[in-house]
Amino acid sequence: MEIKLDPRTKIYMIFVVSAIVLMSATTPFLWGLRILTTMVPIALLIAEKRYASALRFFALYISALILTFYFLSSESTGLIRALLTGYCGIIAQFLPAFITAWYVIHSTKIDEFMAAMQKMHVPDGITISLAVVMRFFPTIKEEYGSIRDAMKMRGISLAGGNAAKMVEYRMIPLLFSCVNIGDELSAAAITRGLGGEVKRTSVVELKLHVFDWILILLFSIATVIFVLNKYILL
Structure with missing residues (x-):
């Protein structure tokens, strides 16, 4: 159910x-x-x-x-x-x-979350920050999965005895991805008018x-x- x-x-x-x-x-x-x-x-x-x-x-x-x-x-x-x-x-x-x-x-969903925060009269600064955080971690998980698959294709894994390379080749790209994803999500939020002065409407009831x-x-x-x-x- x-x-x-x-x-x-x-x-x-x-x-x-x-x-x-x-x-x-x-x-x-x-x-x-x-x-x-x-x-x-x-x-x-x-x-x-x-x-x-x-x-x-x-x-x-x-x-x-x-x-x-x-x-x-x-x-x-x-x-x-x-x-x-x-x-x-x-x-x-x-x-x-x-x-x-x-x-x-x-x-x-993000639109449901935004509508709920607006109904509770939460300031836009807090709402936008929380919305970015909610999308940030699932996106990072997907990005890490892509990096992991790429490393497996190159034969870099713990089983191969390249533990140091595994940390280097996974964590450094992931850190750069974190920075880029944060910027992209913030830009997407602003593009959708979340930071505008006009009251935002929503199709979610x-x-x-x-x-x-x-x-x-x-x-x-x-x-x-x-x-x-x-x-x-x-």
Whole structure:
């Protein structure tokens, strides 16, 4: 079942998940609430038929949680254990916000995002910057894939023992591509009149539907419960 969410709902999800992530979970109940909020964007990825991405995020998040709890409950000590505990803890702490942002970027069209920001009366400077960022990372991913394929055709890979050349021949072109892509996206935004003084019109008609209100209500309740249990109901 395909679920079409309003971009404003998605932006609200990012803020809520990021806020919950920044507030550390100190009890099993708070951990459970955080896990439930993380499962929502993963379920939305499944609804978008991005099964591979949803499975990777789910496996990575659950593995990080299990390893974090295991290392924290273990009585063994050592440098490696401390490093693994910190690494898994960082993944378990910040991955929910990354999953939500990844879902929003890959499921939101730029024209829908621009219309949503305009409805929320966000300044054009912020809107244009965010729109460029949303297109920047997917474009960089495509550019890296092209560079990787070109290097494979030339026989430059880790398997060939040319690790130094692989880094040199991939990272340097990618850095130049980042600069060029940023300039091109900024020029494209200005060409479309995003920086003009006249109010921009849009063919996209946004409206909050029932599922949008349900998600907004659920995330609002989750935030209130999290704050109450952590800071008030001590």
